[in-house]
Amino acid sequence: MKLTIITPDKPVYSGEVTSVTVPGSAGSFEVLKDHAPIVSTLEDGKVIIRTGKSEEIIRIIGGVVEVVHNEITVLAEGIIEN
Template identity: 90%
Template structure:
């Protein structure tokens, strides 16, 4: 499954993942391969990216997520730099 995370300033992540958890407005939810198509608003929170055995966390400032045909696109308003 392909994940793309972008902000108005720059691309943040673009690659293959096994799953991603996003901070949906109605609560966090996980997206796995072959997930049903969905569009959801996002709250401030953590995007948890899993690729095989590794995990990466990116803190975002709101946004929107779209899932369609094993492509997950997160349009974040911004990220919290570490």
């Protein structure tokens, strides 16, 4: 699957992933390959990105996620830098 995370200021992440967990407004949920199309608002929280070998966490400030045809796009209002 292809994941893209962008903010109004800059692109944050782009790459192939095996799964992604996002902080949905009604609770966190995981997106796996062949997930049904969905659009959801996001709360402040962690986007957990898993590839075959590693896990990365990006903290976002709200936004929207869209999943269509194994492409996940996260439009975040901002990110919290570590």
